[in-house]
Amino acid sequence: MSTLELRAARVRYGPLEALHGVSLAAPAPGLTVLLGRNGSGRTTALRALAGAVPLSGGAVVWEGVDVTRLAAHERARRGVCFVPDRRAVFGSLTVRANLELAGADTGIAPALAAYPELGPLLARRAGTLSGGEQRMLAVSRALLAGARAVLVDEPVQGMAPEVARRTYGLLAALPACVVVAEQHLPSGLRRRAGRTVVVHELRRGAVVFSGEAAEHVNRADRAGRGPGGGPLTSPG
Template identity: 40%
Template sequence: MPEAMLEIRDLHAYYGESHVLHGVTLSVPAGEVVTLLGRNGAGKTTTLRSIMGIVPRAEGSIRLQGKELLGLAPFRIGRLGIGFVPEERGIFASLDVEENLMLPPQVQPGGLSVAEIFELFPNLKERLRSQGTRLSGGEQQMLAIARILRTGARLLLLDEPTEGLAPVIIQQIGRVIRTLKEKGFTVLLVEQNFRFAATLADRHYVMEDGQVVDMIPNDQLAARMDQLHERLGV
């Protein structure tokens, strides 16, 4: 396995009295696409939110290239080079595409230029002056991903990027993720669409009840489909 960019060890997370993550351990190697698979409520989104420091309470260890993240403020975690695209996308409705795109600060050198972003997402160039409220769901998702590529983040956390989107948009997002991997980005992807994830990922972590219960390298998927069907109900 290549050197890990992200290492999570024995992670526990809580919302009030609810103990949501129960000792999650996983590794995201640099330059790979890694998926978190699992039914609704398995703890996938909470894992991403824990990495970003936006759960009320977390214990254990989350290390980015050896640096401990637990206990850091969310804005400090972002400045270390992690970009988070939440499931709700977070597009500012009153701002147009260009204003949304330029809003986040650059946190590291090496972010994509606006020209490179428009190569990845030509739709956004056409909609540059459109307000966030006028974008389709697919265009909002593209903008949410594009926005963090400018910042210089090298680890991308994508929460359900294909949810509710048309097949042609899902294909486009798949092409973008492959291109980003070729450019050296590392991606941790939460995805309900298992067939989409299978075309992209190097390895899959399966979560149940707030725990990682399996890790399947992509080249072993075919041999372990029965297990996955059972665990995921797909």
């Protein structure tokens, strides 16, 4: 089984260090959740895997090869697809054009099968869509890309609950290394498509938990808090 890894990774933003020697691994195929509140380092860890931010120390390893010095576009050529939480679509282009730019040999049909809600919006400019519609478009572009590693920051932000559940089903079923960053562990996300879901919880730039999602949920229940680190009444 191949993996995408951070090894003792450090990231600095000016004088502030956002990741303090973080080590974590995401198996392929499989779904890995980088969990944490705002400021925990979860987004920075995802961006470090994608090559969107440079490391000040440590390494990024993909399928046993050190790719730390490879820029984001070079990692993309090796099959890494990154979907940021903002500006993940081309706002001035139509929905159809955004999907066609994904370059899938199958055309855009698989994206419309995954998200039929996009069908009536094909002629609309992506920048005029709602937040949830833009996330559907961004994720569907990642589905079309046929990438070997799919990294998505808050994939279901703004989506209706039913669409969010469908989205996680789609991501979990991909034959790829799928890594998502979330504030809360989505409800019911213990095992999807027959695969174990891996969780790495970050807090203040360090990993405080690594293990299976079911183990994380049980641990949070014993501690009297929700699976995302908040109270049991927290959403998600």
